[in-house]
Amino acid sequence: MNDDSLKREIEEALAVEPSPEFSSRVRQRIADQRAKRSARWPWKVWAPALAMAVVAIAVLLYRPAQGPAPVQPERIAVAAPPEVPVPVPAPKPPSPSTLKAPSKAPALKKALLEPEVLIDPRETAAFRSFLNGIQQQRIDPSILEALFEAAEKSRSAAIETMPVAGLEPIVIPPVTVPEKEGGSL
Amino acid sequence: MNEYSEWLAGTDTVMNQDLDREFEVQLLDFSRLAFRVAYGVVRHREDAEDIAQESLTKAYRSLHMLRERDRFRAWLVRITWRLAIDHQRSAKRRINWEATTPDVPPTHDASETLVLRERSARLWTAIDALPEKLRIVTVLAGIEEHDLRQVGLLLDLPEGTVKSRLFLARQRLRELLS
Numbered sequence: 001m002n003d004d005s006l007k008r009e010i011e012e013a014l015a016v017e018p019s020p021e022f023s024s025r026v027r028q029r030i031a032d033q034r035a036k037r038s039a040r041w042p043w044k045v046w047a048p049a050l051a052m053a054v055v056a057i058a059v060l061l062y063r064p065a066q067g068p069a070p071v072q073p074e075r076i077a078v079a080a081p082p083e084v085p086v087p088v089p090a091p092k093p094p095s096p097s098t099l100k101a102p103s104k105a106p107a108l109k110k111a112l113l114e115p116e117v118l119i120d121p122r123e124t125a126a127f128r129s130f131l132n133g134i135q136q137q138r139i140d141p142s143i144l145e146a147l148f149e150a151a152e153k154s155r156s157a158a159i160e161t162m163p164v165a166g167l168e169p170i171v172i173p174p175v176t177v178p179e180k181e182g183g184s185l
Numbered sequence: 186m187n188e189y190s191e192w193l194a195g196t197d198t199v200m201n202q203d204l205d206r207e208f209e210v211q212l213l214d215f216s217r218l219a220f221r222v223a224y225g226v227v228r229h230r231e232d233a234e235d236i237a238q239e240s241l242t243k244a245y246r247s248l249h250m251l252r253e254r255d256r257f258r259a260w261l262v263r264i265t266w267r268l269a270i271d272h273q274r275s276a277k278r279r280i281n282w283e284a285t286t287p288d289v290p291p292t293h294d295a296s297e298t299l300v301l302r303e304r305s306a307r308l309w310t311a312i313d314a315l316p317e318k319l320r321i322v323t324v325l326a327g328i329e330e331h332d333l334r335q336v337g338l339l340l341d342l343p344e345g346t347v348k349s350r351l352f353l354a355r356q357r358l359r360e361l362l363s
Contacts, residue, residue, distance in 0.1 A: 006355055006362075010312075010327035013305055018220040026216045029242050032207065148188050 052135070059128055062119050191195070208245060211257075214243055218258065218267045218329065225324035226269035228309055233293035236272055240265040259339045266321060319354035326351055 133139035208215075218356045219237035228234050244261050251257060286288075312323060337347045 003355055006358060007327070009304075009308060011330075013308055014220065014221060014225055014324065014327045016224050016230065016233075018216055018217065018234055018237070019230065023213060025234075026238055028213065028243055030212070030245050033242055035244055044280070066338075082284060162300065184245060 055131065059124060059131075063121065063124050192275040208248060212241075215244075215258070215261055219261055221328040222262055222324065223272075225328065226266065226273055233269070234278070236268050237265060240268050243268075259341060262325065262339045270317075292345045301322040308358075308360060311358050314361060315354055315357060317348055319357065320325060322347055322350045323358070 131141065134141060209296050209363045215356045216237060219234050219240050223228070223240070224233035225235035227236065240261060243264055244257070248257070251260060298304075312320060315323065321340065322336060325331055325339055326333075331339070333351070336342075338350075340347070
């Protein structure tokens with residue numbers, strides 16, 4: 001068997017045509033795919049919406065539970081209450097139980113007394129309005145760049161030292177308590 | 186937001202329409218190529234049609250991701266070849282592959298049909314015995330009058346490599362068929 005006859009034989013073996021309905025079946029299947037694709041919501045629309053939702057959730061999470069901005073209470077002139085001397089309890093000797101095992105109460109108390117980290121609702125509101133401004137194109141982000149540059153320049157400017165007024169050191173004379181005659185306190 | 190989504194949808198639609206048109210124009214050519222590549226592996230008309238359909242659908246689904254459009258034929262050939270090989274492997278597990286005979290068009294003479302069928306079966310057994318690298322070159326060179334350059338383009342191989350592989354393949358086939 002020479003090269004040409006082998007080649008011809010392979011070509012003949014592969015010269016098979018698909019059935020007549022094959023083409024229409026392929027077209028149908030492609031059309032189905034096309035319909036599926038067009039029905040699908042484009043992900044490019046979802047991505048920015050999702051990003052905005054994440055930002056909104058983050059902002060809401062950092063919002064304090066109180067809600068509205070705290071109002072500074074007005075100071076009303078009230079007469080100072082009479083001072084009542086607070087009795088100082090005499091120090092007691094430590095009981096054996098307290099010496100044995102130190103309680104965890106002070107640590108817990110300390111943790112409770114530490115200030116809670118809160119963000120001022122006004123700051124949150126300002127940040128949200130800033131984000132809304134950018135989204136609604138009320139704020140031009142290119143202006144911000146110029147503002148940042150100006151702030152950077154002012155920060156890097158040389159700090160001038162203010163002249164300190166020359167003050168004489170305050171001299172406090174030693175306190176002397178005059179002794180009362182024959183009496184005690 | 187609405188404007189943005191409309192704009193995106195618009196660009197997407199325009200791109201898809203262009204791709205769809207391009208695909209539609211060449212669908213007949215693509216489907217025949219995919220069918221023949223699949224047939225070159227499975228040698229069963231219905232199975233080859235199923236595989237070709239599957240590969241065309243797969244290719245269409247990922248068409249928008251293809252950067253070089255002129256590489257589509259090569260891409261389709263590779264997808265089809267892979268699917269056909271997978272199908273053949275699973276079919277080998279399922280049925281006794283040796284018992285199947287390739288499709289041979291019936292002739293007037295029954296004995297002639299039998300001889301043709303036998304020859305075809307021998308040829309395909311020899312092709313199956315080739316390593317995959319030589320086998321794909323043999324099949325692609327045997328369909329649609331592909332020359333060495335076209336086979337090279339389809340397989341992303343230099344023409345010289347295709348030539349040497351085809352030479353080796355035919356040499357082995359001759360040995361197996363003699």
